[in-house]
Amino acid sequence: MKTAIITSESSEKHITGDGHPEQPKRVVSIIDTLKKNKELLWDKPDVVPNDILNMTHSEDYINNLKDSFPKSGLNFLDGDTVVSPGSKDAVFQAAGSAISAIDGIENKKYKNAFCVVRPPGHHAEKNKSMGFCCISNAGVAVNYLIKKYNYKRIACVDFDVHWGNGNYDVMYDNKNSLYISTHQYPFYPGGGSEKDKGKYNNSLNIPLPAGTNSEEYFNAYDRVLDKLIEYKPDYLIFSAGFDAHKNDPLAQFELSSKDFYEITRRTLKATNKFTNGKxxxxxxxxxxxxxxxESANYHVNALIETENK
Ligand SMILES: [Zn+2]
Incomplete structure (x- = not known):
């Protein structure tokens, strides 16, 4: 079976305004690169069920979010999260990409999947948008796996350079998930110290200083791998941010593009025997x-290469 890329044109119609770093060209640049790879299947997002949204965020928040999209121009949900008329489809289809990916894997259409969507999700908390994010797409994935497929031990590995405060918040009291993050610290959005362990010791946060290089990162990442082996997840979710790259303008880690291949390969090697490659x-x-x-392409190459067992 092949690796799938889940994406939608709506991701390019979520307009954030001139000079905003979370811009439509992000998905365009990834897709242009991945299109050269003939090993991939391409699929579209599905509708994200309301009950899954309401397991992930408060009902009030979701209702307010649905009313927040402007008829024209831009609307600022907070200091840096901006929505446009095209954002409604983008936001809900980004969450729906997780649904499509999970169903596709369960139905054996493909072996694993990378969702190339925006806006991102890992800063969106139960009750608020934040940091370019409206819905915790990883939280949606976790809740859908639990509700529809009865998974019980879902690991979410978040290697974005920022702490995923939203993922942490929506998985905080979820006994069926383990949230793991490596991130620059102290840094935006605040939080994510070793003391943040979730309600049931179901979170591992590994704060690392600005300037962390590849060797230092992988030394720390061994703790992620050890935790995953101890946890024995039945499903793996990546919150795949590539801003720990040395050229990224928003953060100060020193990783190379190829390091994202290595992060992915090592994580899959540690978990495949428990997850069957899901x-x-x-x-x-x-x-x-x-x-x-470049980094996303390396990440996908490791997804392509991995065996299912
Ligand atoms: Zn980030």
């Missing part, structure tokens, strides 16, 4: 267009 990856950050496309 993995859904969701695009989060990454703001240097060339570094983003």
């Amino acid at each position: 993995v859904v990856s969701l695009l989060e950050g990454g703001y240097d267009l060339k570094a983003l496309a």
Whole structure:
């Protein structure tokens, strides 16, 4: 079976305004690169069920979000999260990409999937948008896996350079998930210290200083792998941000594009025997267009190469 890329034109119609780093060209640059790869299947997002949205965020928040999209121009949901008329489809289809990916894997249409969508999700908390994010797409994936497919031990590995405060928040009291993050610290959005362990010791946060290079990162990443082996996840979700790249303008880690192949390969090697290779990856950050496309391509190459067992 092949690796699938889940994407939608709506991702390019979520307009954030001139000079905003979370721009439509991000998905365009990744897709242009991945199109050269003939090993991939391409699929579209499905509708995200309301009950799954309401398991992930508060009903009030989702209702307010649905009313927030302007008829023209831009609307600022907070200081840096902007929506446009095209954002409604983009936001809900980004969440729906997780649904499509999970169903596609369960139905054996493909072995694993990478969702090239925007806006990203990992800063969106139960009750608020934040940091370019409206819905925790990883939270949606976790809740859908639990509700529809009865998975019980879902690991979410978030290697975006920023702490995924939203993912942490929506998975905080979820006994069926383990949220793991490596991130620059202290840094935006605040939080994500070792003390943040979730309600049931169901989170591992590994804060790392600005300037962290590849060797230092992989030394720290061994703790992620150890935790995954101890946890024995039955499903793996990646919150795949590529802004830990050395060329990224928004953060100060020093990773190379190829390091994202290595992060992915090592994680799959540690978890495949528990998950049978079931993995859904969701695009989060990454703001240097060339570094983003290159890094995402390396990530996908590791998804392509992995065996199902
Ligand atoms: Zn980020």
